[in-house]
Amino acid sequence: xxxxxxxxxxxxxxxxxxxxxxxxxxxxxxxxxxxxxxxxxxxxxxxxxxxxxxxxxxxxxxxxxxxxxxxxxxxxxxxxxxxxxxxxxxxxxxxxxxxxxxxxxxxxxxxxxxxxxxxxxxxxxxxxxxxxxxxxxxxxxxxxxxxxxxxxxxxxxxxxxxxxxxxxxxxxxxxxxxxxxxxxxxxxxxxxxxxxxxxxxxxxxxxxxxxxxxxxxxxxxxxxxxxxxxxxxxxxxxxxxxxxxxxxxxxxxxxxxxxxxxxxxxxxxxxxxxxxxxxxxxxxxxxxxxxxxxxxxxxxxxxxxxxxxxxxxxxxxxxxxxxxxxxxxxx
Numbered sequence: 001x002x003x004x005x006x007x008x009x010x011x012x013x014x015x016x017x018x019x020x021x022x023x024x025x026x027x028x029x030x031x032x033x034x035x036x037x038x039x040x041x042x043x044x045x046x047x048x049x050x051x052x053x054x055x056x057x058x059x060x061x062x063x064x065x066x067x068x069x070x071x072x073x074x075x076x077x078x079x080x081x082x083x084x085x086x087x088x089x090x091x092x093x094x095x096x097x098x099x100x101x102x103x104x105x106x107x108x109x110x111x112x113x114x115x116x117x118x119x120x121x122x123x124x125x126x127x128x129x130x131x132x133x134x135x136x137x138x139x140x141x142x143x144x145x146x147x148x149x150x151x152x153x154x155x156x157x158x159x160x161x162x163x164x165x166x167x168x169x170x171x172x173x174x175x176x177x178x179x180x181x182x183x184x185x186x187x188x189x190x191x192x193x194x195x196x197x198x199x200x201x202x203x204x205x206x207x208x209x210x211x212x213x214x215x216x217x218x219x220x221x222x223x224x225x226x227x228x229x230x231x232x233x234x235x236x237x238x239x240x241x242x243x244x245x246x247x248x249x250x251x252x253x254x255x256x257x258x259x260x261x262x263x264x265x266x267x268x269x270x271x272x273x274x275x276x277x278x279x280x281x282x283x284x285x286x287x288x289x290x291x292x293x294x295x296x297x298x299x300x301x302x303x304x305x306x307x308x309x310x311x312x313x314x315x316x317x318x319x320x321x322x323x324x325x326x327x328x329x330x331x
Contacts, residue, residue: 016037017037018035018036019035019036019037019076019077019079019081020033020034020035020081020082021033021034021035021036021042021081021082021083022034022064022082022083022084023042023045023046023049023085023086024064024084024086025050025052025086026086026087026088026092026093026094026154027095027154027165027166027169031084032049032050033082034046034049038076039070039073042085043058043061043087046059046061047059047087052087052089053089056089056092057089057090058090059088059089059090060087060088060090061085061086061087061088062085062086062094063083064085064086065084070085091172091173091176092154092169093153095153095154095155123148124151124152124157125160127141127148127149128152128157128160128161129160131161132161132162138175139257139296139299139300139303140256140257140258140296141256142254142255142259143179143182143253144254145256146175146178146179147179149171149172149175150179152172154168154169157172182253185250185253186248186250186253189249189250190249193249235266235273235274237262237263237266238259238262241255241259241262241263242274242275244259245263245285246275250288251285251288251289252285252288252289252291252292252293253292257293260289260292260293260296261293263285263286263289264286264289264290266286268282268283268286271286
């Protein structure tokens with residue numbers, strides 16, 4: 001049944017038609033009854049009633065039964081009263097809920113088939129399995145692994161980690177912040193490189209030095225670096241590591257901890273030949289990889305220390321004082 005009444009009073013004396021609707025969050029069965037005159041009104045009330053953070057807007061409204069996105073006011077007005085809507089924040093995807101009924105199983109089945117065919121599901125589940133064994137290992141993950149966890153379906157990831165959907169949502173939000181911070185660092189380095197290149201172009205002295213280096217490039221490389229082309233085959237790094245070193249502006253942020261360790265142990269001369277770089281640039285990148293690896297190991301050690309302190313505080317005093325009390329003869 002439709003209800004008539006004032007909704008915000010946009011103009012003096014205007015009567016607006018309100019449609020009764022049912023609202024809930026993506027992974028919740030708790031429903032709220034609201035009356036809205038249009039989609040924008042329903043989105044606004046969804047943010048207030050469901051306590052959706054303003055930083056996660058805009059909110060997308062979908063039909064609870066099959067995940068159909070509703071973004072047209074005319075279509076909204078054609079829907080029957082008390083239609084069930086799911087409010088999705090900007091970082092959420094619609095997920096099937098057993099309470100929705102209808103034809104939702106069709107959408108979920110097609111999603112499961114696509115995920116299995118692509119092989120992406122197995123890959124993020126392997127990463128999730130590492131986290132389930134040791135949560136501190138998240139520091140050692142590469143950006144690709146972190147992005148897979150962010151993009152993974154929240155309900156499936158929660159089941160894999162044996163955590164609540166709310167906890168996994170916070171985890172994915174935190175991982176997205178880490179990725180955003182790394183991207184900011186990468187962009188800052190790119191801006192710095194562009195600034196330095198501009199200074200080089202403006203300086204006439206630097207231009208003359210570059211011309212001099214170009215004229216005697218082969219002799220300088222042979223004397224100063226001592227690299228022979230025959231050593232290029234000595235590099236044992238995987239192709240994806242070499243690609244990241246060549247193409248990424250901040251490769252140390254894109255590699256896993258195991259890859260960083262391999263780069264730091266590689267011979268600078270052989271690596272310079274493999275990348276077609278000079279020794280100075282190669283050593284600079286290796287030093288950056290070494291600093292990033294040290295930082296990740298330090299963070300992991302800090303997490304282990306905090307975990308040990310928490311475990312010792314949570315243990316009953318009697319367990320610490322009498323570790324062999326359970327073995328005593330009851331007589």
